[in-house]
Amino acid sequence: MANDRVTLAHGAGGKVSQELMEQVILPAYGNPVLNTLHDGALVKMSGEVAFTTDSYVVQPLFFAGGNIGKLAICGTVNDLAMTGAVPRYISVGMIIEEGFPIKDLQTIVTTMRKMADEAGVVIATGDTKVVEKGKADGIFINTAGIGDKIPGTDISPEKVKTGMKVILSGFIGDHAAAIMAGRHNINLPASVQTDCAPLNKMTKAMLEAAPDIAVLRDPTRGGVAAVLNEIAAASHCGILIDEDEIPIHPEVQGVCDMLGFDPLYLANEGKCVAFVPAESAEKVLKAMRTSPYGQDARVIGEVTAEAPGTVGLRTAIGGIRVVDMPLGNIVPRIC
Secondary structure, eight states, X not given: OOOSBOOGXXXXXXXXXXXXXXXXXXXXXXXXXXXXXXXXXXXXXOXXXXXXXXXXXOSSSEETTEEHHHXXXXXXXHHHHTTTEEEEEEXXXXXXXXXXXXXXXXXXXXXXXXXXXXXXOEEEEEEEEEEOTXXXXXXXXXXXXXXXXXXXOOOOGGGOOTTOEEEEOSOOSHHHHHHHHXXXXXXXXXXXXXXXXXXXXXXXXHXXXXXXXXXXXXXXXXXXXXXXXXXXXXXXXXXXXXXXGSOOOHHHHHHHHHHTOOGGGSOOXXXXXXXXXXGGXXXXXXXXXXXXXXXXXXXXXXXXXXXXXXXXXXXXXXXXXXXXXXXXXXXXXXX
C-alpha cells in the first residue's frame, strides 16, 4: 500500500478505502459469503438460532499469546458455544484510529482469520470506520455471531439442581495475568500467556456426551467467582467448591500475590464452567479431555441445598469462606 499507516481516507469509502479492503481485509479473511461486499450477507441456517454480540477494547492490543483480534473471534465463538449452539457466522466491525500501523492491522486480521478457521466459522460481513487521531485507542472491534442450537440441549440456570457437579476446564487467571504483565511491564515467564481459545468444538463434544448439561459459562470478566455467584443466585441453590481442586499456575498465583488479587476473580478467555448431573460428570470430563483446551478439566465442587444463593470455598485447612460477587471490574479492559 502507498501508506504504512491508516489515514482518514481509508474510512472515506473511496479508492483508498478500496485498497485497504483489497490489500489487507480480503486477503486475511475473504470467503465466498464476504467477497460479494454487499451491505449484508445471506446465510443458511436451520432450526433455533443463537445470536450474540460483543465489543473489544483491550489494552494493550498485543499481549503474550494473542491480540485483540484473537479475543474478538474467540470471545464471540465462545459466547455462542455456551448457549449450546454451533457457531456458524460472524460479523466484524472495526473502528480504527488515524495513524494506526497497517502492519499491525494485518497481524490482527490475519489472526482473526486463523481463529475463525480453527472454530469453523465464516466471517460473513463487516464494516470499517476510521476516526481522527486521539478519538480511539488504536483500534476497537465489534463482533456479532449466529449459530445453530444443538437439538436436545436446554442450557439454563433454572436447570441447576442440588447434587450437580461443577466442572472447570482448566487453569484460571492466565488471560488477566498476561494482560497485566503487558500493561505494567511485568516480566513473567514465557509460559504465562493468554488462554484465549475457541471452545465450541469442546462444548459440542460435551453436549453430545451429555445433553443433560444444565449450564455452560465462560468465566471472563469477574472470573470464576462471578459465574458461580450468578448461577447460585439464578438457581436459588448453594455452591461449594474445593480450593485444592482449582488449578492455578504458580506464576499466575505469584502475580496475584504481588498485586493483591484473588485468581477466582481474574478473567479467562479460554475456559468453561459446566454444571452437570453427577451421573454424567465422568462422561463430560472424558469428552472435554479429547480437546486440547480441556486436558486439565476437573470437578471443582458441587451444588448444595445449604445456603441458597451463596458460593462457599472449602479451604485447604478445612474451613469454609464465602466467595462474594466481585464489586467491580478488578482488571479493566481485559477484553
